[in-house]
């Protein structure tokens with residue numbers, strides 16, 4: 554009967570779809586044991602100040618980005634497993650582990666390079682925010698790692714924040730009261746209700762890298778530059794600071810600086826790297842910052 558219906562045949566036995574589904578299922582069921590076995594690692598990507606003097610160290614913080622060092626498949630990026638982890642709920646223990654690992658690392662950098670005041674930015678998935686006691690987890694991790702709360706930033710997407718009112722809003726206020734900074738990740742990819750966001754305890758907008766694609770040489774400024782300039786002005790007027798994501802070229806960095814954008818992140822400044830590589834960057838900074 555399969556041969557009499559070519560489409561059903563295709564839908565049921567397409568080997569690529571089956572492989573995809575099998576891989577997803579396999580990742581889903583092995584994720585928690587893998588966490589136990591220590592197969593996950595955290596890398597750190599530089600966040601740099603744009604307004605500082607050229608030549609001075611402009612490293613202000615790092616974003617923690619998780620990777621799965623799989624014994625069979627090699628390194629797996631978060632885009633391949635965070636969604637699965639959200640579906641299965643594994644994101645809650647995984648996210649807690651990332652938070653603790655990142656905060657412990659930030660505490661070590663604070664001890665070794667106190668003048669750098671390097672902050673740590675950690676991604677929170679919507680499900681961590683809604684389904685777990687994120688406020689208690691953060692308080693617990695801060696006290697156990699002894700990281701000052703001013704050095705922790707949490708990144709949430711708009712859709713994670715703009716859910717139905719209630720607990721999450723309380724959670725945001727509780728985190729702010731604790732002294733933790735909240736950043737809106739990938740801003741510009743969702744509904745971008747800046748007026749509403751500005752009324753929440755949110756402190757930083759991370760502009761999605763997509764805006765930078767239209768940045769080009771010469772005048773007049775293109776639409777993307779004008780949009781970014783206007784967004785930066787609006788954000789500043791609303792008391793928010795702006796970080797641009799996905800800066801890949803010198804030209805993008807220069808044009809971005811001209812928009813008044815506060816800070817930036819991207820391959821132009823540095824890729825996500827092992828903690829030791831960030832330590833080397835900190836150690837290379839001249840001046841009395843080393844103990």
Ligand code: C2E
Pocket residue numbers: 598617618619630631632635648651676677678708738739762798799800801818819820821825
């Ligand atoms: P994100 O939070 O927006 O992180 C930025 C992503 O852009 C990272 O990809 C980073 O490597 C990449 N990126 C940085 N600079 C550039 C650039 O100049 N050009 C381009 N094309 N890309 C750049 P990555 O590490 O693959 O992470 C992807 C996403 O996975 C993150 O996006 C974040 O949403 C999620 N993620 C990563 N780690 C965690 C985590 O610990 N917890 C949660 N909940 N989500 C995480």
Ligand code: MG
Pocket residue numbers: 616676708738
């Ligand atoms: Mg992020």
Ligand code: MG
Pocket residue numbers: 738739759798
């Ligand atoms: Mg982002």
Ligand code: MG
Pocket residue numbers: 739
């Ligand atoms: Mg992104």
